[in-house]
Amino acid sequence: MQGTKYGDETLKQAMAQELRMRLLEVEKEGRKLRVYCGFDPRTSDLHLGHTVPIRKMRQFQELGHDVTFVIGRFTSLVGDPSDKNSVRAQISMEDATLNAETYAEQAFKILDPNQTRIAYNDTWLSKLTFQDLIELASHFTLQQFLTREAFRKRWKAEDPIYLHEFFYTLMQGYDAYHLKTDVQIGGTDQLFNIVTAARKLMEALGEKPNIAIILGILPGTDGVVKMSKSLGNHIPLQTDPEDMYGKVMSVPDIAMGDYFRLVTRLTPTEIDEIEAGLESGELHPRDVKMRMAREIVGIYYGEESVEPAEAAFRRVFQEREKPEEMPDFHTRHGIKLVEIIVEAGLTKSKSEARRLVDQRGVRLDGVVVEDPKEILELDEPKVLRVGKRHFLRLLPPEE
């Protein structure tokens, strides 16, 4: 039960106890634990936050258990309201299907493809009848839902709470029942869905309740709020080593503990040592964070990618030099600086580009540009730096 987080010691003990018992039962039956975790394809990218439960699944795999990666194509139609304080936009089945396309492939960066079952929950959820829904819903009271924090807040604020939002929990519980799950993995925001709802439903429907493995939630690059693509604070799995390294480095110092614990391979003892070192001032926060970035990049891109990624980071951000590779931009005769910035997609409007120049955020070959209307006539390539992290290689007009 290492790395779990229940926020309640009694619950943790109970779950640990049940897990021990279940292991014995399962052994008697001559099978392995059925472990599952669901992921809603509301966006096309898995990110570092998703890897927390996925890596736990991997551990179960390594112990030989039966792991199912559920793609919540059906649940994503509603969207989990657990950690949201307003209703979530509904997405279509088409969008969900499109987003789900590469989900499994992304998850295989961690999971063993040969030992992973992939399941789409619409295959069973879409078959339920209204009568089934009545049966599922009859096990819960409105009060149970309304006392959950996310809903309670909205109730108090007199914000809308839609009936269909309650279905999410029922659907997830039914997933667990349908898969005859022994162990369900989720973040702390899934406590209600798993511990209260799924377990209750499974029992009501004649199955043994599943055991909840509850993990901490990874904060996003802002260091505070849960990582999510829609908030723009995510570190996607599908990127390149340099970008991942840089994004990890942008995480505020205060979140380093969470990152080390949730998404690195360091042992609790090693992490304690690091934290003690930071506390005493023996370790430099920057160096610790770089170690963290190396570790994370190493997990997803291999040790050989770590050095180049770190070198690129040093070059650009520590030594403030330009990166080796940058996009080309072919200039035209009479083109103005602001036009280049807008056409290269670095700003949405000329006004925005003009502001950047006014704020001394644009440099041409290292020299601050003063005049946004400057007309560039190049006879040799020059490097345009826009803001801290955008570079363009400007090329002379083609004759």
Next chain:
RNA sequence: GGGCGGUUACCCAAGUGGCCAAAGGGGGCUGACUGUAAAUCAGCUGGCAUUGCCUUCGGAGGUUCGAAUCCUUCACCGCCCA
């Protein structure tokens, strides 16, 4: 179905006839500093244009010299009553 309240920029939220491109906060961006894209401080944050113009306050109409602000109507949300 009836009564009341609400809908403001990326988000939250002030503004109840001109001084409103619209307070404040968050987020984002830029700069200084630094230890990094951390922390802190400062500035910027509708568009086009070198002092002006255009578009925006749920939608559509209207009143007015002038509307985010008043009226009509439609849509949506919340509360209370049924």
